[in-house]
Amino acid sequence: MVALFVSDDMETGEQRDSLSVMNLDSEMQQLVATMRNKLLVVKLGGSTLESERVVLQDIIWLRDCGVKVVLVHGGGASINEWLLKCNVPVRFEDGLRVTDALTLSVVRMVLCGQVNQELVALTEQLGGRAVGLSGMDDHMIHARVADERLGFVGAVDAVDASLLERICAAGYIPIIAPLGLDDHGQCLNINADVAASHIASALKADRLIFLSNVCGICQPDGEVIPRLNGQMAQALIAEGVISGGMLPKVAACLQALQAVPCVHIVDGRMDHVLLHEILDGPAIGTQFTR
Ligand SMILES: Nc1ncnc2c1ncn2[C@@H]1O[C@H](COP(=O)(O)OP(=O)(O)O)[C@@H](O)[C@H]1O
Ligand SMILES: CC(=O)N[C@@H](CCC(=O)OP(=O)(O)O)C(=O)O
Numbered sequence: 001m002v003a004l005f006v007s008d009d010m011e012t013g014e015q016r017d018s019l020s021v022m023n024l025d026s027e028m029q030q031l032v033a034t035m036r037n038k039l040l041v042v043k044l045g046g047s048t049l050e051s052e053r054v055v056l057q058d059i060i061w062l063r064d065c066g067v068k069v070v071l072v073h074g075g076g077a078s079i080n081e082w083l084l085k086c087n088v089p090v091r092f093e094d095g096l097r098v099t100d101a102l103t104l105s106v107v108r109m110v111l112c113g114q115v116n117q118e119l120v121a122l123t124e125q126l127g128g129r130a131v132g133l134s135g136m137d138d139h140m141i142h143a144r145v146a147d148e149r150l151g152f153v154g155a156v157d158a159v160d161a162s163l164l165e166r167i168c169a170a171g172y173i174p175i176i177a178p179l180g181l182d183d184h185g186q187c188l189n190i191n192a193d194v195a196a197s198h199i200a201s202a203l204k205a206d207r208l209i210f211l212s213n214v215c216g217i218c219q220p221d222g223e224v225i226p227r228l229n230g231q232m233a234q235a236l237i238a239e240g241v242i243s244g245g246m247l248p249k250v251a252a253c254l255q256a257l258q259a260v261p262c263v264h265i266v267d268g269r270m271d272h273v274l275l276h277e278i279l280d281g282p283a284i285g286t287q288f289t290r
Contacts, residue, residue, distance in 0.1 A: 035062070040070070042070070042209050043193060045192070047077050059128065061275065063128060068168040070176065073176070076192075079106060082106050129172045130173045131172045131174050133177070135159075145188065154179075154190040200260045208263045210252075214267065217236070227287050227289050228287070249265065257289075264288070
């Protein structure tokens with residue numbers, strides 16, 4: 001088990017945090033070395049944004065060890081808050097937001113103007129080098145209307161990962177808001193789990209980790225299901241055990257598994273869950289299997 005502590009920079013008196021990894025024995029060092037140049041895609045859910053500081057510290061630490069990390073974020077909870085403030089109704093169908101033109105404006109403002117910029121600013125403050133962008137940049141995420149009844153919601157047709165590859169190769173951490181463009185240049189709202197899955201697949205990532213506000217996928221009695229394949233997932237969906245926001249997440253995990261060898265949902269509220277996941281192995285949460 002790795003022991004971690006976070007401290008302020010006492011020498012300079014700066015507010016900048018630094019992360020130290022203590023007791024990193026030779027076995028751990030070897031593990032970190034095997035991860036060098038590997039590519040990790042992390043999806044940070046809107047319901048876990050309170051843990052963003054620790055998640056970003058872990059990402060910066062991994063990046064400093066030579067691991068390429070791409071961060072895709074959600075922001076569903078903040079979007080809901082802003083819609084309510086603006087008296088716009090909040091409506092979901094099978095975990096996807098029904099997005100009319102007014103809702104889309106709020107989605108864009110919250111995802112790009114608020115969540116993305118805050119994550120970039122905090123990464124920089126913590127000593128990392130971040131580039132904030134959305135799936136619209138350089139036509140990264142090419143999408144089409146998923147279902148007319150949902151309005152401006154995108155289903156992903158293709159991801160051009162070349163910009164991300166260049167950003168990663170230059171040592172930056174790309175931080176991506178889940179928006180895409182259709183053939184006509186129309187912006188579409190894309191579920192962040194779906195965006196992360198397609199981005200990880202296009203990048204042929206070594207790992208895709210979803211940080212959520214649950215311990216993993218749970219049985220009705222709350223017990224975490226440690227391993228899940230497509231058939232088991234279908235049965236749990238039919239029984240109503242998997243519902244709401246977990247529906248697109250599970251579909252995204254199964255889709256990613258076709259290109260990404262390790263896909264995992266873990267509890268983003270746990271302290272330094274990302275480092276534990278990488279250094280101790282996928283022990284907690286739900287791992288997807290073919
Ligand atoms: N079987 C299940 N196990 C765990 N969570 C579930 C399950 N079915 C539905 N959920 C719901 O899915 C939510 C996670 O999805 P979502 O709210 O979209 O999170 P995120 O912001 O991480 O994307 C959980 O908070 C929970 O309410
Ligand atoms: C189409 C759709 O549902 N888009 C999502 C995009 C943000 C998101 O997915 O945020 P979380 O990861 O926090 O759920 C939405 O509007 O809420």
